[in-house]
Every structure is written in structure tokens, then in C-alpha cells.
Amino acid sequence: MNKAGVFIKKFAKKKDILIASLILISAFILAIIFWFSPFEGQLYACIYIDGEFIESIPLQEELLQEEIKTQYGTNVLMILDNKVYIKESDCTYQQCVNSGSISRPAQAIVCAPHSLVITIEDAESVGRHR
Amino acid sequence: MSKNARNHTGTNRKAAILGILVIVFFLLEHFLLGGIKMTEGVKIGLYNAFIILAIIKFGPKYGFILFFLKLLTGIVATSAALLYPLCGGIISVAAMSAINSIFKEKIGYLGIGITGAAAYNITVYIAAAVSLSSAAILYNLPAALLLSVLFGSVTGAIAYLTSKVMNLSRTNGGKNEEI
Ligand SMILES: [Zn+2]
Numbered sequence: 001m002n003k004a005g006v007f008i009k010k011f012a013k014k015k016d017i018l019i020a021s022l023i024l025i026s027a028f029i030l031a032i033i034f035w036f037s038p039f040e041g042q043l044y045a046c047i048y049i050d051g052e053f054i055e056s057i058p059l060q061e062e063l064l065q066e067e068i069k070t071q072y073g074t075n076v077l078m079i080l081d082n083k084v085y086i087k088e089s090d091c092t093y094q095q096c097v098n099s100g101s102i103s104r105p106a107q108a109i110v111c112a113p114h115s116l117v118i119t120i121e122d123a124e125s126v127g128r129h130r
Numbered sequence: 131m132s133k134n135a136r137n138h139t140g141t142n143r144k145a146a147i148l149g150i151l152v153i154v155f156f157l158l159e160h161f162l163l164g165g166i167k168m169t170e171g172v173k174i175g176l177y178n179a180f181i182i183l184a185i186i187k188f189g190p191k192y193g194f195i196l197f198f199l200k201l202l203t204g205i206v207a208t209s210a211a212l213l214y215p216l217c218g219g220i221i222s223v224a225a226m227s228a229i230n231s232i233f234k235e236k237i238g239y240l241g242i243g244i245t246g247a248a249a250y251n252i253t254v255y256i257a258a259a260v261s262l263s264s265a266a267i268l269y270n271l272p273a274a275l276l277l278s279v280l281f282g283s284v285t286g287a288i289a290y291l292t293s294k295v296m297n298l299s300r301t302n303g304g305k306n307e308e309i
Contacts, residue, residue: 011290015233016241020279023248027275034269051263108266112258119266 039105044126045077045084048117053129056121059084059103072114084118086111144298145192148180151292152196153203155180160208172251172274174281179288182226182242186289187298190227197223217257218250225249239293243286247278 044056049070057063059082066077075096076088083101086109096111102120109118156177163174177200185193197219204215226246229237251274259267292298 007290009238011238011287012240013236013238015237016239016244019229019237019241020244020283023244023275023279027272027279030275031272034272048262048264106266107269108264110258110262110264110267112262115262117262117264117266119264 034106035104037105039122042123043082043103043105044121044123045079046119046121046126046129047077048119050115051117056126056129059120068116070114070116072116075111075114075116077118084109084120086118089114141188144296145184145188145195147296148184148192149196149199151180152177152200156200156203157207160204172277172281175247175250175285176288178222178243178246178250179285179292181223182239182246182285182289183293183296183298185223185227185230186239186242187293190223190231193223193227194220213261214254214257218254221253222246222250239286239290240283241286243284243289244279244282247282247285248275251275251278 043059045059046056047054047068049068057066057079059079061079063077063079065087066079068075068077073090075086075091078085078087083103085101086096086099089096089111091111091113093113096109096114096116099109102109102118105120105122105125107120110116159174159176181193181196181200184196201212201216201219205212223246226242226249229245230242233241252271255268255271255274259265
């Protein structure tokens with residue numbers, strides 16, 4: 001057997017291809033559910049601290065400098081063109097600031113050090129918090 | 131010295147080399163590639179190549195030992211968050227060990243690498259969703275799974291090449307059985 005043949009035989013066997021395919025298929029199905037499902041109507045930015053719902057803000061609203069204070073620190077929220085951003089934060093890793101904007105239902109920005117989660121939800125989902 | 135004792139020493143020496151490789155590659159990736167921002171913090175995890183080797187060649191015990199070595203290095207050198215990597219790593223090593231002992235020689239380095247990467251990322255995402263009680267955190271899981279297949283293939287390939295370089299055979303140290 002040539003070298004490439006040995007490599008394939010020991011590196012990627014049938015079961016390996018099966019596992020890779022299973023994971024790719026689940027990624028594909030999850031992507032369709034999370035990323036491409038249609039939505040309509042008013043969307044809201046929902047703020048959660050320590051897993052508890054705090055408030056919802058319609059995405060149409062324009063907010064340039066909305067401070068969210070928690071016992072862990074402060075994040076500055078911005079809503080512009082129906083997109084939600086964390087503009088500034090005094091947290092350790094700045095992952096919330098670096099994660100960019102969110103605008104589709106079920107998307108989220110997380111600031112783990114501040115136990116803060118911002119999600120996008122539709123009117124029906126926001127209604128359930130009341 | 132009996133033959134068994136000698137084999138045991140050989141295993142420990144080679145496992146120690148794998149341990150050093152885990153630390154070196156973890157630090158290299160952290161300091162050289164740390165600036166690259168991936169989807170929601172998904173990393174390549176090059177060090178996992180040597181954990182894969184340890185599991186295949188020496189058994190799950192060595193896989194867990196090498197993982198805790200990596201965790202300790204992370205705490206000392208990078209002061210990174212602990213909870214998610216701890217959950218992810220334990221489930222990942224357990225999943226790789228399980229799949230290796232279930233399928234034995236029917237599975238290669240590719241499948242074990244991908245299984246480890248996927249198990250790690252799924253666990254970290256679920257742990258984050260539970261601890262922040264927000265299912266919305268799972269939004270980027272499809273991208274994380276895609277990257278798991280890519281990065282798992284890379285670590286699997288490194289594991290395979292290292293096994294050639296170190297002249298390691300499958301099954302327990304000493305017994306010179308080919309895979
Ligand atoms: Zn943050």
C-alpha cells in the first residue's frame with residue numbers, strides 16, 4: 001500500500017467519516033432552526049441579569065448611551081438601525097464588546113463576568129415575562 | 131528489573147513527553163494565536179492532539195492526567211476562567227475515551243479528534259446557557275460545531291503525525307503491536 005493509502009487507513013476510517021458527517025448534519029439542522037427561521041413583527045432587546053428578566057426595549061428605539069449597572073460592573077448598551085451593541089464595558093475579557101451586533105430573534109450578547117445577557121425576542125416572547 | 135516494570139517505565143517516560151508537549155502547545159497557541167478572535171471563543175486546542183495520543187496509546191487515565199496538566203498551566207500562566215474549560219475538558223476526555231474503547235481499531239485519529247472538539251464545545255455552550263439561564267447563548271452552536279470538525283481534524287492529524295515521530299504503537303506501552 002502506498003503512503004497515502006496507509007494515511008487514509010489509519011487516520012480516516014469509515015467510522016471517522018460517519019462521526020464527521022453526523023456532526024456536520026446536526027450543525028446544518030441547528031443552523032436552519034437558529035439562523036434562517038422566518039420572523040415577523042416588532043422585535044425587542046431583552047436585558048437579563050443573573051438570569052432574571054430586567055426590561056425590554058423595542059429595536060426601533062435609538063439608544064446611543066444606555067448604561068446597565070449590575071453589582072458586578074457597568075455595560076453601555078447601544079441600539080442603532082435595529083441592531084443592538086455593547087459599546088463599552090469594564091469587564092475582564094471584553095467579549096461582550098467584541099461580539100459585535102445582534103438583530104435576529106434568539107441572538108444574544110453575553111457578558112459572563114457581569115452575569116449579563118442581552119437577547120433579541122419577539123412580542124410573544126416578551127409578553128411571557130409580564 | 132522485570133520486563134513489566136521496564137515497560138511501565140517506558141510508558142511513563144513517553145507519557146511525560148506528551149505532558150510536556152501539552153504544556154508547550156497550549157502556551158504557544160495561547161500567546162501566538164490568542165489574538166485571533168473566533169466565533170464565541172472557539173479555539174483550535176492544539177494541545178488536544180497529545181491528549182488524543184495519550185488516550186489511544188496509554189488509556190483514559192493518562193488522558194485525564196494530561197488534561198489536568200493543561201488546566202493547571204492555564205490557571206498559572208493565563209489566569210483564564212476555570213469553570214467552562216473544566217466541564218468541557220472532562221466531558222471531552224470522557225467522550226474520546228469512550229469512543230476509542232467502543233470502536234477500538236475501527237476508529238482513527240480523525241474521528242477521535244472531532245469527537246473531542248465537538249464534545250468540548252457542546253459542553254461549554256450548554257454550561258454557559260445553564261449558568262446564565264439563557265437558551266439564546268446556543269445561537270452560535272452551529273458555527274461552533276462546524277469549527278469542531280475543522281479543528282478536530284487538525285488535532286487528529288497532529289496526533290497521527292506525532293505517533294509516527296515518537297514511534298508509538300496502539301495499545302498499552304511496551305507491547306509492540308502495530309495499529
Ligand atoms: Zn463583558
